[in-house]
Amino acid sequence: MRPLKMVDLALERRFLGPRLEVALQAVLDHTQFIRGPEVQQFAQELGAYLGGVEVVPCANGTDALQLALMALGLRPGDAVIVPAFTYVATAEVAALLGLEVRWVDVSLEHFNLLPEKLEEAWSPRVKAIVPVHLFGQSAPMQEVMEFARLKGLKVIEDAAQALGAAYRWPSGQWVKVGTIGDIGCTSFFPSKNLGCYGDGGAIFTRDKALAAHLARIANHGQDTLYEFAEVGVNSRLDTLQAAILRLKLPYLDEFNARRRAAADLYDAFFADIAALQRPVRVPWSTHIFHQYTLRVLDGRRDALRAYLQEKGIPAMVYYPKPLHLQPAYRSAAYPPGSFPNAERLAGEVLSLPMHPFLSEDQLYYIGETVRAFFR
Numbered sequence: 514m515r516p517l518k519m520v521d522l523a524l525e526r527r528f529l530g531p532r533l534e535v536a537l538q539a540v541l542d543h544t545q546f547i548r549g550p551e552v553q554q555f556a557q558e559l560g561a562y563l564g565g566v567e568v569v570p571c572a573n574g575t576d577a578l579q580l581a582l583m584a585l586g587l588r589p590g591d592a593v594i595v596p597a598f599t600y601v602a603t604a605e606v607a608a609l610l611g612l613e614v615r616w617v618d619v620s621l622e623h624f625n626l627l628p629e630k631l632e633e634a635w636s637p638r639v640k641a642i643v644p645v646h647l648f649g650q651s652a653p654m655q656e657v658m659e660f661a662r663l664k665g666l667k668v669i670e671d672a673a674q675a676l677g678a679a680y681r682w683p684s685g686q687w688v689k690v691g692t693i694g695d696i697g698c699t700s701f702f703p704s705k706n707l708g709c710y711g712d713g714g715a716i717f718t719r720d721k722a723l724a725a726h727l728a729r730i731a732n733h734g735q736d737t738l739y740e741f742a743e744v745g746v747n748s749r750l751d752t753l754q755a756a757i758l759r760l761k762l763p764y765l766d767e768f769n770a771r772r773r774a775a776a777d778l779y780d781a782f783f784a785d786i787a788a789l790q791r792p793v794r795v796p797w798s799t800h801i802f803h804q805y806t807l808r809v810l811d812g813r814r815d816a817l818r819a820y821l822q823e824k825g826i827p828a829m830v831y832y833p834k835p836l837h838l839q840p841a842y843r844s845a846a847y848p849p850g851s852f853p854n855a856e857r858l859a860g861e862v863l864s865l866p867m868h869p870f871l872s873e874d875q876l877y878y879i880g881e882t883v884r885a886f887f888r
């Protein structure tokens with residue numbers, strides 16, 4: 514059996530075969546490494562995939578979030594609502610821009626923000642909510658959008674872990690996550706569901722004027738050549754990365770389906786283990802399993818992780834500490850105990866290897882090893 518990894522990019526590379534060299538060679542030959550044609554071609558193809566939205570490529574997912582906050586005109590002293598249980602980037606960019614971060618607790622079932630806690634997180638200074646579609650499925654967006662409408666807030670979706678997942682409105686209409694709020698953000702970090710081979714990111718919006726503004730901020734705030742209309746940043750997707758993403762985008766749905774099949778098999782292995790909560794699949798979203806994340810309910814999460822490690826199975830804790838308890842983000846306003854679900858999850862979650870190229874052998878081995886631990 515092939516040694517296990519959380520994500521096995523060598524197998525993906527084998528799957529892509531010589532097409533990868535062909536795509537890269539084309540860029541090496543035309544030498545437009547910055548703003549080459551592949552960047553706009555990829556933006557158009559991704560926009561079409563997402564159901565016809567504007568896509569502004571940028572340097573990484575963290576920049577995407579920062580550009581979104583800047584383009585929506587958030588100013589120092591404004592506040593944003595962010596889930597307490599997520600990757601740090603979501604809050605970091607808000608803090609960098611001098612915004613106040615107001616945390617909201619998350620669900621013990623689906624790990625995304627709890628809409629019934631939004632009122633508590635709100636203050637008159639709040640200008641935006643940043644729902645995160647954690648681990649591969651959508652946050653409860655109808656409730657988020659309704660709250661935002663009532664309070665006059667902007668919505669920036671962090672779709673870095675859920676590119677390709679679909680959200681179902683109560684009407685039954687399906688839309689891709691990241692296209693629901695004012696702006697959607699994603700990352701093409703190599704381990705993401707659509708990853709490149711370095712850093713990359715993108716921003717989505719249905720609003721053409723907003724897309725133009727985002728593109729201007731990402732290009733130093735430049736209006737016409739050497740006319741700088743506002744203070745911007747330098748955030749670009751490399752042409753080489755765009756060429757890789759163009760090659761991979763047509764496989765995104767298939768890769769996500771393979772992840773789902775792996776999750777189905779894991780689910781079957783763990784169905785009768787009372788100490789494990791399997792990933793809950795919410796009715797309002799497809800799940801594309803960026804992570805397959807268990808809750809270990811009997812207090813033995815770290816022991817299980819060590820046991821798996823010993824058996825050659827990597828497993829990761831995403832995330833071991835909620836953001837309101839991180840040294841960089843602690844404040845007297847949010848002492849320990851403020852967000853009981855986020856704090857509890859930090860001690861219970863464990864993510865197993867998950868990528869489109871897990872073999873049945875590997876999945877059986879992982880499934881049986883986890884079962885052996887609980888016997």
Ligand SMILES: *Cc1c(COP(=O)(O)O)cnc(C)c1O
Nearest residue numbers: 573574575600602673674700702
């Ligand atoms: C990966 C990730 C980001 C940041 O993306 P980078 O490309 O690494 O900057 C932001 N938010 C979430 C939820 C992520 O998983």
